[in-house]
Structures are given as C-alpha cells and as structure tokens.
Amino acid sequence: MDGRLIGILIDSFWKILLPGLTATIPLTIISFSIAMVIAVIVALIQFANIRLLKQLCRFYIWVIRGTPLLVQLFVVFYGLPRVGVIIDPFPAAVIVFSINEGAYSAEVVRAALEAVPAGQIEAGYCVGMNYLQIMWHIVLPQAMRIAFPPLSNSLIAMVKDTSLAANITVVEMFMETQRIVARTWEPLALYIEVGLIYLLFCTVLTKLQSFGEKRMRTYGK
Amino acid sequence: MENNAMLEVRGLKKRFGDLEVLKGVDLTVHQGDVVAILGPSGSGKTTFLRCLNFLETADEGTLVFDGETFHLGKVPRRDVARLRKKTAFVFQNYNLFLNKTALQNVMLGLQVARKVPKGRAEARAKAALDKVGLADRYNYYPHQLSGGQQQRVAIARALATEPEIIYFDEPTSALDPELIGEVLAVMRQLAREGMTMLVVTHELHFAREVSSQVIFMEAGQVLESGAAEAFFRDPKEARTRAFLRTISGREAGEIDPKKE
Secondary structure (H helix, E strand, O other), X not given: XXXXXXXXXXXXXXXXXXXXXXXXXXXXXXXHHHHHHHHHHHHHHHHOOOHHXXXXXXXXXXXXXXXXHHHXXXXXXXXHXXXXXXOOHHHHHHHHHHHHHHHHXXXXXXXXXXXXXXXXHHHHXXXXXXXXXXXXXXXXXXXXXXXXXXXXXXXXXXXXXXXXXXXXXXXXXXXXXXXHHHHHOOHHHHHHHHHHHHHHHHHHHHXXXXXXXXXXXXXXX | OOOOOOEEEEEEEEEEOOEEEEEEEEEEEOOOOEEEEEOXXXXXXXXXXXXXXXXXXXXXXXXXXXXXEEEOOOOOHHHHHHHHHHEEEEXXXXXXXXXXXXXXXXXXHHHOOOOOOHHHHHHHHHXXXXXXXXXXXXXXXXXXXXXXXXXXXXXXXXXXXXXXXXXEEOOOOOOOHHHXXXXXXXXXXXXXXXXXXXXXXXXXXXXXXXXXXXXXXXXXXXXXXXXXXXXXXXXXXXXXXHHHHHHHHHHXXXXXXXXX
C-alpha cells in the first residue's frame, strides 16, 4: 500500500464520516422512531380487531411489503412531482423509510402482542381494568420485550438500507464515497472503507442491543 | 343471614360450536356462603365459573347480582365492567402479571382500575399480602416465587379490591402437593372471616371442611346439590357416590394418579 492511497483513505475517512453523522444517523433515528409509532398503532388495531381499520392495515402491509424499497423511493421523489408534490430529498427519504419500516415492524409487534399469554388479559379484566389499561400496563410492556431483539435487527438493517437514499440525491455516506471514488479512482479501497464504517455503526447498535436486553431482563428468564 | 340471595343464576346455557357445555345450570349464593363446585373433568365447572365473570359469554340464562337482573346472553359492556369490580377471580395457573412485582400485582386493580391514590393503594396492597403471609415478598416478580406463593399473591390481589364474592377456579390444581396446604390455609381463613366464595375444586377434604353448600356437576348439568354436610354424609345420586369414592380413594393414596 503506497503513501498516496493511505493519504486518500485517511482524508476520505472524515469526509465519509461527516455525512454519516449528518445524514445516515439522523435519517435512521428519525425514520425508525416514526416507524415504531406506525408499527405499534397498526399492530394494536389488528390485535384489537377493529373491523374496517384492520383491513386498511392489512392493505398497507400488503402493498409496502410487496414492492421494492427502491421503487418506493423513486415514486415519492421522482414520481410525485408529476402531480405537483415536490419533496426535498431528506424528508422524502424519511417518509419512505418510515412507512416502509412501519409495515415490517407492525408484523413483529403484532406477533409479540399475540405471544403474551391470554391469561394476562383475563386477569386484567378480573381486577377491573379496561382494555386500554390492560394494554398499557400489561400487554404492551411484555410485548415490547418480546419484540426487542427482532426490532433491533430491523434497526441494524435500516442503517445499511439508508444507502439507497443516495439514489434520490441524499448526500449520505455512500453518495459521498461515490464522489470520492470518481475523483481518486480507488474503488476497491474506498468501498471497503465505507463498508467498515457501516460495520462500526452496526457494532455500536449490537452492543446497545445486548445492553437493552439485559436491562429488560428484570422479570422472567 | 339475609334472606335475599346475593347471586342467583337461572338456566345458564353455553355451547362451543356443536358441543353443549352447559345445559341450564342454576345456582343460589347467599352472603357468607362458601359453595364448592365438584365434578369430573369436562363437566363444565370451569366454563360455568368463567361465564359468571364474563370471561366466556353465556348463550342463555339470567344472573341476579345484588338484586339487579342481567340477561347473560347480552350484558352491556358497562355492566360487565361494573360487575367485575364487585367480584374477583383466582385462576388455576395464577395469571399474575409477569412484568409486575407482587406488590404491583395487588396494587394495579386499586390504583389503575379504581383510581385509589397511590399511598392508600400501596397500604391496602401490603395489608393484603401480609394477610396471605407474604410480607417479605413485596418486591419479588412472579418468576421468583413458588407456585404456592404465586397463588397466594393472586388471592391477595383478589382480596385487596374488597370484592363481594371471590371465584376460585381449581386454585390448587397446578400446585405441587406440598404447596397445596398453604393455599388452602389462606382460603380456610377467608371462609372463617365470612368471605363469600365460589370454589371449583377437586379437594374433597377442603370442600367438606370449609364449604357450606356443594353442587355436583356432570355433563353440563347440576346432578346434585345441597348443604355440604348432608351432601358428603349421604349423597343421593349413584354417580355422585361413585365420583366421591374415586376421588377420596385417590386422596387416601389408594390410586396414585401418576402411576395410572
């Protein structure tokens, strides 16, 4: 490895990390937070079996899971301006990632809600609580613990999926790397470098996940 | 004793699909009664008890509770909630809230369901736990407690809400034999203090000693019922006699169910 390449790698490390901190991470955190709100609401509607809304939820999950994330990004960013809806790259990415992740996570949360023993709900009714009180104090806390590992999985996946936002001109880590490659013509070293930065981010999240799981182990197994 | 019944059930019917589980069950309970419901597995005892607290919806029948009449097939949700606040239910497998400590388990029904202020709810919850002998287990989670302790927390949870009647659904059936005694002791004490109880059980000794009234169910019907003393001394129906013989034989150790 010559001095020039090492110089490029060191120089580019900070140039790539910066959009990581200003784009990749905020995009992930904001989108995932909104996705969680969507997921819990959509899962609760299905769990509570609210007729019409439930069908609407199934339709939403069907469409989102059945179409590519990249296509969804293109429809919102390149397609909607055709009907006069023009959204900036970053908010467009937030919208698509939230809605997309919301659909997948809703299924995770629904499965977790159904994994809570029915006796917990019956006991809640028998001490006089109503449905919402039982959900809030008993079922949701237990379900969130069950859902935590698979949701952590989704969060880690999303960090990497945000690289797709480069396609709708969001300057995140991958877009920045492509630009540097175009200037320096060192594709192998630079793409490996950006890969390692993603790996670094995901390592932190993996650590956070095991910390979180330990914290939640106050009861049961 | 008052003349008016506290709880009166007439003609309760329930079917699951093609199977008619309850074929018209009647029951009268006065304040302070301890009623034991006996009968073989599948006779509908548990379903009957669950219908009374609306964990199952009966198809037909009437319920009179505190002088108010309800048509069991169609009780408005608001009345269901109101009735449940006057009653308590103890489950076979405890059903303690897994994410809550013993104390929180007992407090929830007060603080959340009845809006009792935190301080008073906590005092009442502690008193209930003390009463069932768990003063040293306030902050234990269910998985840290033995089956017998969990069931006693469940009884404390029932007591704390000061119900007019407690329904017990085979409260000792899930327990190891050496833990049954501690739960029965608590129930015996409640009976002595005049708590109205409706107990589905297989514990004949307990039923004989504690209950004031017994009903024997088979195939979704009440086959025989009456004052406990007379029921055990001189059961009228042949089926009842056979059942009592089988169960008491097992209790005396003549038949070990595990070796059957």
